[in-house]
Amino acid sequence: MKSKVITADAAAALIPDDAVVTVSSASALGCPDATLAAIGRHFEASGHPTNLTMLHPIAAGDMYGVKGIDHIAKPGLLGRILAGSYPSGPSTAEPPAIWKMLGDNLIPAYNIPSGILFDMHREAAAKRPGVITKVGLDTFADPRRQGCAMNEAAATDPVVELIDFRGEEWLFFPSIVPNVAIIRATTADERGNLSFEHEGAYLGPLDQALAVRNNGGIVIAQVKRLTQAGTLKPLNVHVPGILVDHIVVAPDQWQTCQTPYEPAISGEISRPLSSFETPAFDIAKVIARRVALELREGWAVNIGFGISANVPRILIEEGRHGDVTWMIEQGAVGGVPLLDFQFGCASNAEAIVPSPHQFVYFQGGGFDCSLLSFLQIDQSGSVNVSRLSARPHVTAGAGGFVDITARAKRIVFSGYFNAGAKFEIVDGTVRTLKEGKVKKLVPEVEHVSFSGRRAVEQGQEILYVTERCVMRLTREGVMVVEIAPGFDLERDILGQADFPLLVAGDLKVTPDRLYHAAPIGLHLAGGLHG
Structure with missing residues (x-):
């Protein structure tokens, strides 16, 4: 049996000019960074490969030690890129x-959109013409808006079409092999x-791997x-060797962002619940508590x-x-979703499913609720999370946001009303120390990641x-249904x-118990407005 093991540099030398290269990664999670680094080195040394088209269904690399796509972000080497999202980081950092x-x-x-x-990979594997979907209608993915283009260079080479199929509007994404x-x-x-x-x-x-193997490429x-042939249990093998041409051994690959392992x-161990730090008592915790009031026992919640x-x-x-089951787009079901650098992973998960299957679940709206953030909200109820021209490298793109929100039964968006505002909580009342200078409720969002118009048409609860x-x-617009203690309706909200x-007409006041440090006595049997 001929060995499949080669060095990362040898693997880089196998990639031809003009290749279409697909990379499995979600930021640093699962990122084959050593191989991507070797491609960059090979190009610097030999001038090849050139003009690569890169496909990144979620993202490759971060700004915190795993460079990912930045290894090959070199003129001449990189010719085109299609990604669910891109590396991002603080506005004070050097852009990737x-x-x-x-x-x-x-x-x-x-x-x-990642899903x-x-x-598109599945369609390419089966040699079908492409994806017909309603996911992305009236968002930046719609060709009547940006058609997924992130810059002017992409605007003249569309990757999506608006089509009529049996009397209805659909988006068509041609397969890319x-x-x-x-x-x-x-x-x-x-x-x-x-x-x-x-x-x-x-x-x-x-x-x-299926998309590449079925079209005669290399995996x-x-x-x-590396282990001996025949020693892996068959149910533990998730990619069979018949699909794999070459193996690069890189012992130091990190599990995810800032996490060696x-x-x-x-799932090797389960952390005690006491080991998870609870949020400090501040205004962000109050918002999170208010979001929690909308949940119901037994729900599956993205x-x-x-x-x-x-x-x-x-x-x-x-x-x-345990009253609800958490789900994240990278594939974890249950457990405790992690924060900050480890976002996209969960501890103590009940299951981890492949991301493409998770996205099918999301696209079809099989789950109960999604809890998401916003950068901007506009008068139609549309939300932007994916692009701010003032801070382009801080906003990384939409990832699976469009797939998740397209048919979600319920969505709770959370965030600050204005960017840059400062608050304190005193005796159960919020005091504004500094009003934010950047308005987040705008007449029209800069980038439509979620369409309020389609949500109304579909009867989604937002x-x-x-x-x-x-x-x-x-149907009439965005309505204030509840006000927090310490805020004036005209001055602090409408103004x-x-x-x-x-x-x-029946404007409510947010429950007082949310504004004290002690636990609030949360029960998920019913909420305030659901």
């Missing part, structure tokens, strides 16, 4: 190299069978370690980045952990929870929005 290329229009760059990008896959696992046996026992998620390597798998993320990411810890503090009020999306807000 990929953002410089995007901003200077050196390459066409696209932000395709759709996975669907990859001929190289770079995936990652924990262990490979000598025949190329891959297991994922130290990974924080499977992501989509099977779908990506490169980066792993931590944490066994509770991959959770995203931002203030709402603290809601699982609110439930732990209140003794309600709430917006801020530090000063709760708003609901109605701070750049479009007219409606006000409910």
